[in-house]
Amino acid sequence: xxxxxxxxxxxxxxxxxxxxxxxxxxxxxxxxxxxxxxxxxxxxxxxxxxxxxxxxxxxxxxxxxxx
Numbered sequence: 001x002x003x004x005x006x007x008x009x010x011x012x013x014x015x016x017x018x019x020x021x022x023x024x025x026x027x028x029x030x031x032x033x034x035x036x037x038x039x040x041x042x043x044x045x046x047x048x049x050x051x052x053x054x055x056x057x058x059x060x061x062x063x064x065x066x067x
Contacts, residue, residue, distance in 0.1 A: 001025065015048035022047060 004025060008018045058066075 015050045019047045019050070 001022070005018065005022060008021050013021070
């Protein structure tokens, strides 16, 4: 997992993309090895820190897109 994470970062992916790839990899691993959760409940690699988005009101065009 660590090597995979370093590979993703070397490709210049954004932290959110790295997180999505790592989460997908974890799901595939659990699907292949369901017993792995019993032995290793902690994730092997920490997710990338991403800044929280500021809250804002929807623009009129965004409201129209929801309707």
